Amino acid sequence: EDQVTQSPEALRLQEGESSSLNCSYTVSGLRGLFWYRQDPGKGPEFLFTLYSAGEEKEKERLKATLTKKESFLHITAPKPEDSATYLCALRTLMNRDDKIIFGKGTRLHILP
Amino acid sequence: EAQVTQNPRYLITVTGKKLTVTCSQNMNHEYMSWYRQDPGLGLRQIYYSMNVEVTDKGDVPEGYKVSRKEKRNFPLILESPSPNQTSLYFCASSLLDGDQPQHFGDGTRLSIL
Numbered sequence: 001e002d003q004v005t006q007s008p009e010a011l012r013l014q015e016g017e018s019s020s021l022n023c024s025y026t027v028s029g030l031r032g033l034f035w036y037r038q039d040p041g042k043g044p045e046f047l048f049t050l051y052s053a054g055e056e057k058e059k060e061r062l063k064a065t066l067t068k069k070e071s072f073l074h075i076t077a078p079k080p081e082d083s084a085t086y087l088c089a090l091r092t093l094m095n096r097d098d099k100i101i102f103g104k105g106t107r108l109h110i111l112p
Numbered sequence: 113e114a115q116v117t118q119n120p121r122y123l124i125t126v127t128g129k130k131l132t133v134t135c136s137q138n139m140n141h142e143y144m145s146w147y148r149q150d151p152g153l154g155l156r157q158i159y160y161s162m163n164v165e166v167t168d169k170g171d172v173p174e175g176y177k178v179s180r181k182e183k184r185n186f187p188l189i190l191e192s193p194s195p196n197q198t199s200l201y202f203c204a205s206s207l208l209d210g211d212q213p214q215h216f217g218d219g220t221r222l223s224i225l
Contacts (some may be wrong), residue, residue: 031187031210031211032210032211032212034213034214036213041219042118042218042219043202043204043216043217043219044214044216044217045204045216046153046213046214046215049211049213051210051211077115087154087155089155089214091210091211093210096145097158097160097168098160098168098210099159099160099171100145100157100160100170100214101171102154102155102156102157103146103154104152104153104154105154
């Protein structure tokens with residue numbers, strides 16, 4: 001069964017304290033792995049797409065990496081405005097089912 | 113402006129009273145999807161559509177219907193809503209290619225009493 005597990009569930013960091021969020025997955029047919037940011041009361045906002053093991057993408061203080069079993073979202077020197085829930089999602093293809101599966105997210109809180 | 117528009121944003125209703133949540137996108141996307149988001153359970157896909165007149169079940173389709181008569185619209189229908197369908201609902205769309213991200217609407221907060 002395809003599934004996505006994110007850890008930790010919640011993370012509190014001091015401003016400037018770098019860390020990583022984990023997304024581990026099992027999937028039969030990976031079409032893409034996505035990272036989104038979600039602010040309270042809003043829809044998820046796209047950050048990165050990864051497809052191949054070894055791939056890396058960067059945007060400002062965020063860097064996403066992918067292996068065959070997991071993805072990491074590295075946050076370097078975070079600021080309070082980086083506080084949000086970060087979601088990992090897979091697009092899978094199995095027997096003509098083209099589904100999207102989300103992890104439960106990591107709630108990140110950056111303290112000033 | 114490229115966007116996914118959901119209506120209504122908020123709705124309080126009673127058990128058994130049929131309702132429809134509309135979703136429209138202006139990006140000519142083939143793939144459209146409905147999700148519900150519940151505390152502790154995350155976002156779960158209800159139904160998706162890969163093109164006009166093509167719809168498929170996601171992970172939690174029970175109690176919901178959808179239709180895709182036009183490319184831009186993908187309404188979610190609750191024929192006989194029940195309290196366990198109280199949730200935050202999101203519509204999203206994307207291009208058909210597997211590496212294309214979903215673009216989300218602002219959400220519909222639905223309360224079934």
